[in-house]
Amino acid sequence: MAGRIPKSFIDDLVGRADIVEVVGARVTLKRAGSNYKGLCPFHGEKTPSFIVTPSRGTYHCFGCSAHGTAIGFLMAYDNLEFPEAVEALAEMMGLEVPRESTGVPERKDDNEDLYALLREADQIYRAALRSSDKAIAYLKKRGIDGPTAGRFGIGYAPDAWDTVLKQLGTSDARIAKLLQAGLVVANDSGRKYDRFRDRIMFPIRNSPRGQIIGFGGRVLDSGEPKYLNSPETPVFRKGHELYGLYEARQTPGRPKQIIVTEGYLDVASLVQYGVENAVATLGTATTAENLRRLTRLTDRILFCFDGDRAGRAAAWRALETALPYGGGTLELKFLLLPEGDDPDSFVRTKGADAFRALAEKAAPLSDFLVNELSARVDMGSVDGRSRFQAIAKPLLKRLPEGTYRAAVMDAFATALRLKPDVLDELMSDDKEPSRAAERVMHGAAKRKTVVQKVINLALHYPAAAARTGDSQRLAALNQPGADLLRRVFAAAAEITDGSTARVLETLRDDPDFQYLERIVAEPPLAIETEEDAAKELAASLDHLSEDAKRAADVARIISGNRPGTGPA
Numbered sequence: 001m002a003g004r005i006p007k008s009f010i011d012d013l014v015g016r017a018d019i020v021e022v023v024g025a026r027v028t029l030k031r032a033g034s035n036y037k038g039l040c041p042f043h044g045e046k047t048p049s050f051i052v053t054p055s056r057g058t059y060h061c062f063g064c065s066a067h068g069t070a071i072g073f074l075m076a077y078d079n080l081e082f083p084e085a086v087e088a089l090a091e092m093m094g095l096e097v098p099r100e101s102t103g104v105p106e107r108k109d110d111n112e113d114l115y116a117l118l119r120e121a122d123q124i125y126r127a128a129l130r131s132s133d134k135a136i137a138y139l140k141k142r143g144i145d146g147p148t149a150g151r152f153g154i155g156y157a158p159d160a161w162d163t164v165l166k167q168l169g170t171s172d173a174r175i176a177k178l179l180q181a182g183l184v185v186a187n188d189s190g191r192k193y194d195r196f197r198d199r200i201m202f203p204i205r206n207s208p209r210g211q212i213i214g215f216g217g218r219v220l221d222s223g224e225p226k227y228l229n230s231p232e233t234p235v236f237r238k239g240h241e242l243y244g245l246y247e248a249r250q251t252p253g254r255p256k257q258i259i260v261t262e263g264y265l266d267v268a269s270l271v272q273y274g275v276e277n278a279v280a281t282l283g284t285a286t287t288a289e290n291l292r293r294l295t296r297l298t299d300r301i302l303f304c305f306d307g308d309r310a311g312r313a314a315a316w317r318a319l320e321t322a323l324p325y326g327g328g329t330l331e332l333k334f335l336l337l338p339e340g341d342d343p344d345s346f347v348r349t350k351g352a353d354a355f356r357a358l359a360e361k362a363a364p365l366s367d368f369l370v371n372e373l374s375a376r377v378d379m380g381s382v383d384g385r386s387r388f389q390a391i392a393k394p395l396l397k398r399l400p401e402g403t404y405r406a407a408v409m410d411a412f413a414t415a416l417r418l419k420p421d422v423l424d425e426l427m428s429d430d431k432e433p434s435r436a437a438e439r440v441m442h443g444a445a446k447r448k449t450v451v452q453k454v455i456n457l458a459l460h461y462p463a464a465a466a467r468t469g470d471s472q473r474l475a476a477l478n479q480p481g482a483d484l485l486r487r488v489f490a491a492a493a494e495i496t497d498g499s500t501a502r503v504l505e506t507l508r509d510d511p512d513f514q515y516l517e518r519i520v521a522e523p524p525l526a527i528e529t530e531e532d533a534a535k536e537l538a539a540s541l542d543h544l545s546e547d548a549k550r551a552a553d554v555a556r557i558i559s560g561n562r563p564g565t566g567p568a
């Protein structure tokens with residue numbers, strides 16, 4: 001157990017915190033005399049009754065009586081526990097939270113052992129880099145210079161099974177800790193060996209403390225996986241930390257902007273070429289926790305991803321997570337690089353100025369949302385427009401209520417070629433099941449039954465779906481509703497206990513969630529065992545993929561290509 005946070009520190013922190021800055025990062029505030037005024041984030045309102053008083057360091061809402069300090073605001077708005085809110089506020093101000101010693105001689109913290117081992121492993125990897133011509137040559141080829149390698153503590157895991165195991169696993173207790181830290185793995189027969197072998201090692205530090213909590217290892221050649229990360233451990237939670245954040249925070253002052261990328265090399269290259277304050281997610285999509293932390297540190301977040309399909313998908317997921325942060329004084333921008341480029345290659349070949357010029361043209365969240373959605377559906381057709389609306393509705397609902405949402409709705413109305421009040425009406429149509437979603441499913445009456453049957457079965461028997469839904473077969477489907485089917489299978493694959501409720505819960509944000517809810521409520525099918533469900537699913541998927549293949553062939557013949565010559 002960490003000790004208590006000293007009262008004096010909390011007093012000092014609250015005294016020094018600028019409540020206008022803290023609240024203003026979440027709520028648009030306007031000066032009103034010696035106070036600031038805005039729309040209350042805790043109850044829906046059209047005229048501002050939410051007052052922030054900087055001289056007192058407090059906020060108060062005359063509408064719903066919400067009130068408190070900067071810490072209270074963070075607790076309420078970000079749904080944090082008190083110590084978390086203190087940590088958050090301290091982080092905004094670049095301070096580390098001290099802990100009181102508990103008086104009793106402190107039992108050594110388990111995690112201290114893990115941090116120590118990770119630190120020792122880091123030393124081993126760094127030393128190995130210095131003596132590996134191969135690894136040094138690789139970094140040179142990738143354009144990473146010595147100072148950058150030093151700044152990020154880049155190392156090398158030698159091409160051996162027991163580099164770390166041999167040097168650090170000097171007792172059974174230490175070997176157990178190495179396993180817990182994710183540095184060593186054990187196979188089924190109990191044989192233990194180093195997780196990271198023949199990889200460039202990027203130590204991942206927490207912020208603001210700077211402790212090494214895990215590693216990302218990149219292959220030197222074309223091997224797979226390209227990046228291998230530490231597993232989740234008691235000290236390494238992937239959704240919480242960001243690579244490069246600690247390093248970025250070593251420069252004093254509040255960063256004007258933080259750039260979120262997907263690769264550790266992207267971060268190192270950007271920083272080396274003078275584009276500061278770049279971070280990367282840890283092999284996951286951008287999480288709400290990532291965003292909450294970043295919004296404390298800066299007023300502008302630039303999501304910068306590759307221009308390929310994976311990059312677009314990553315940007316889209318970031319957008320979905322970022323929606324609740326739209327509006328206010330926080331600027332959220334999206335930049336997709338030209339096809340074939342990633343931030344690393346772009347800044348290396350074209351330089352920092354070219355990158356900054358491109359970044360200036362990044363799309364604000366609202367534009368990106370409208371453009372991406374328009375690109376995904378055919379806005380010329382009625383079906384396309386209704387599909388657009390089916391997807392857009394739940395997304396728009398995640399935007400904070402107020403003038404910002406209204407402005408985005410206007411942009412949608414233009415894209416949809418609808419009068420704003422018509423869109424308004426459609427959006428308020430809350431309790432109706434998603435009719436547009438239904439129409440997508442009904443698109444082709446002949447196939448409807450099979451796709452629906454498969455979705456139904458997959459929801460009722462997620463474990464069977466996880467077994468039968470191989471990605472290649474699923475990817476080939478092009479029937480109406482195939483996207484939804486893929487989303488259901490992906491959710492089923494994520495859930496290990498095979499429970500329908502959990503699968504459904506992970507799909508809560510899905511545009512067609514209401515439709516899925518209805519499917520689950522339908523009477524159970526005439527299938528009673530998981531075995532039978534798996535057989536039925538396999539057969540139906542076969543049927544669908546053959547169907548899809550025939551349709552694709554026909555399309556190719558119509559467009560003048562011979563079957564089998566185009567990309568699959």
Ligand SMILES: [Zn+2]
Nearest residue numbers: 040043061064
């Ligand atoms: Zn209120």
